[in-house]
Amino acid sequence: MIVVGISALYHDSACAVLIDGRLAAAAQEERFTRRRYDASMPAHAFRACLRQAGIGIADIDRVAYYEDPVARLGRQLWNGLPELPQSSPETLFRLDADRPFREIRELLGYSGEVVPVTHHESHAASAFYFSGFAESALLTADAVGEWTTTSYGRAGPDGIELFEEVAFPDSLGLFYSALTSYLGFEVNSDEYKVMGLAPYGEGTCAETLRTLVADLPGGQFRLDPEYFDFRRPDRMYTDALADLLPVAPRRPDDEIETVHQDLARSLQIVLEEILLAKARHLHERTGSENLSYAGGVALNCVANTRLRRDGPFRDLFVQPAAGDAGGCVGAAALVHHRLTGTYVRERMTDARLGPAYPADEVRAGLDIAGVPYLAFAGDETGLLDTAAELLAGGEIIGWFQGRMEFGPRSLGARSILADPRDSRMRDRINALVKKRESFRPFAPAVAADRCPEFFAWTGPAPFMLDTARVLDPAALPAISHVDGSARLQTVDAAVDPRFHGLLTAFGKRTGYPILLNTSFNVRGEPIVCTPADALAAFVRCGLDALVLGDLLVRARDLPDGWDRLVGLIPASPPRERTTVYSFV
The missing domain is CATH 3.30.420.40 (ATPase, nucleotide binding domain)
Known part of the structure; x- marks a missing residue:
């Protein structure tokens, strides 16, 4: 079938x-x-x-x-x-x-x-x-589907049953997006920036934000319509919200002030409180010890960790492509x-589900383009040792391997990698490579078998959907957030032996089998897909080296004029900035 x-x-x-x-x-x-x-x-x-x-x-x-x-x-x-x-x-x-x-x-x-x-x-x-569960409670939360914004259910051998829902316009996703817009960020895109900004602030606005969302019995909640307007073409909130909050709406280019940090932190607090309350209701209703969770809100990894730590369920599985994709x-x-009438009961452990590109085609493409490279076909150890040596020496590498990841995270197939011990690395990548806001944290990838030595975490975390406390943030400044946390990816040798091998080789040199892992793309563009995408992004990002399968390209070896040649390749078309959800 x-x-x-x-x-x-x-x-x-x-x-x-x-x-x-x-x-x-x-x-x-x-x-x-x-x-x-x-x-x-x-x-x-x-x-x-x-x-x-x-x-x-x-x-x-x-x-x-x-x-x-x-x-x-x-x-x-x-x-x-x-x-x-x-x-x-x-x-x-x-x-x-x-x-x-x-x-x-x-x-x-x-x-x-x-x-x-x-x-x-x-x-x-x-x-x-x-999820691999034989039976499970079900929770979904996003902006809106047809009418539903949040649903509760149960699942087992007979399929899934959704027995309760919250309907539009009452929506946790729209609540978070409206405040994302208020803070000067783009909706349906930059909600993760608000999550990253939140640890810099205090929850001074939490009590005010609680008045915007009424926690009702069962799985229900209601947004106060005095403060939200999802029919406006220009914004998702009313003037009453600006009157209520301690700061006017921030324009995208305005400086981020303490009050904006506090508002982001307060928003995160209120979201987590509501999710926890509704998870407890779902647990009481189903009696299940397992929770299967998806929807755009499920990409909030800080809230996921709170659900895992303080929620009523023994085990939690979040779909790595939790959004609409x-x-x-x-x-x-x-x-x-x-x-x-049947299904395969196995837990998803690998999101590398996209296309791969044959090694001979990659090599032929580089040859035609006149790009010099080092070839390591049949020499896995040599490739990993060379890449680890470059990383330990402070170089930033584009890492392109096998099948492309599905979902919003780069997980070691289409990644930019760097040394997490270098305190300058975060600012260098933010300013020169990713061209993004300085407050945003980077994630660590760690060899799963050694994760407990460095993070307060046990068990797998293969999809960057949880945060963990860094045991020694001073030793890993490039991946430690301001609150001492990190958005964690554990790499299992049985699932991705090459990436695990690179982490291990780096660990042998440094004592830390951990790398800073961020998505392989220029700001505003999708993650790279093809080897040609990777080569163009490698030049545009100003990376030091690029590993394409078994081939290693160094920036210093590129022919003169390659930066100008790549500049002739059209970049991704700019996406119109949006401050409101499109409900049409």
């Missing part, structure tokens, strides 16, 4: 292929088109996933779509439209419940049956079917289970 899952036409489109219940391939459209958060029907990702899975269109038994377009249209119409003369053709085009099915036929070339699954069923399924995975898994 082959089921293809599709998420599309809102934001972060993606495709997934399940073969007999096993996830064979998954990828986001933005990686191929180089348009960040690309919402279009994922034609490029579809073709790449079929190719990676070794199948053709004729082999597909069903396509699963990640939401109910008719129910979504009802919410779009209820929410209201801009004045029709001002509505773009694209806006009106979105008000078409048949569009997903038509584009699957016309753009993907699939003429078979397409099965829609509701948005929060897709989220819940994306977590449960890859992961909906394609859940839709496919749920449709497979409904059609066959």
Whole structure:
């Protein structure tokens, strides 16, 4: 049984292929088109996933779509439209419940049956079917699906059941996004920046923010409509919110002040409180010791750690592609289970589900381009020792290996790596390489077998979805946040032997089998997909070296004029900055 899952036409489109219940391939459209958060029907990702899975269109038994377009249209119409003369053709085009099915036929070339699954069923399924649990409680939280913003349920051998929901406009995701916009950041993009800013502040505004969200019995909560307006074209809050808070809305280029840090910290506190209260309700309702969790809010790793530490569940699994992209995975898994009555009960441990590129093609491309390299085919030890030596010497490396990761994190397949012991490294990468805000922390990747020596953490954390206390922050300043925490990735030798080998080789030289690991991209662009993407980003980022599979390219060896040549390659088209969610 082959089921293809599709998420599309809102934001972060993606495709997934399940073969007999096993996830064979998954990828986001933005990686191929180089348009960040690309919402279009994922034609490029579809073709790449079929190719990676070794199948053709004729082999597909069903396509699963990640939401109910008719129910979504009802919410779009209820929410209201801009004045029709001002509505773009694209806006009106979105008000078409048949569009997903038509584009699957016309753009993907699939003429078979397409099965829609509701948005929060897709989220819940994306977590449960890859959790390894025999049974589980289900929690989903995001901005909005068709109408649902938060759902509660249970799952087991008979499938998933969502028995309670919170409906739009009451939404934890929109609550967090509205304050993200108020703080001068972009919605549906920069919420993680607010999470990173929060540890710099104090919870001085928490009591005020609690008045914005009423914690109601059961799984319910309500946003105070006096302070939020999700129909405005320019912002998601009213003037009353500005009157209530101790600071006016921050403009994007304004300096970040203490009061902004305090507001971010207070927002994080209130989010965690509500999530904990609702998790306790869910536990009482289901009696399960396991929780499967997904939706955009589930990418808040600080809140995840709080749920894991202070919540009522013994075990927690968060889908690594917890946002809308992961909906394609859940839709496919749920449709497979409904059609066959079976599912594979294995915990997901590896998110490298995208395309890989043959070594001979990579080598031939470098030869044609006249790029010199060191070749280590058949010499794994030599490659890892050379890369570890460069890293220990303070060089920053682009690391491109095997299949691309699925989801928002780089996990050692499309990564930028550096020495976590160097106190200057964080500022250097922020200012010169990533060109991003200085307050944002970097994550560590650590050899799983030695993790407890350096972090207050036991067990696996393969997807950077939790934070852990750094035992000696002074020794690891480049990956330790201001509160002494780090967004942790553990690397298992059985899952990713090459990346684990690099960490081990670095550890032999330094005593620390840990590397700073950040996404391989220039600010504003998607993570690199192809070797050509990696080579261009390598030059644009000003990295010292690039490892492409078994080949190592050093910046100092590039021919004269290569920086100018790469400058001729079009960069990713700029994405229009948004201060409001698009509900159309």
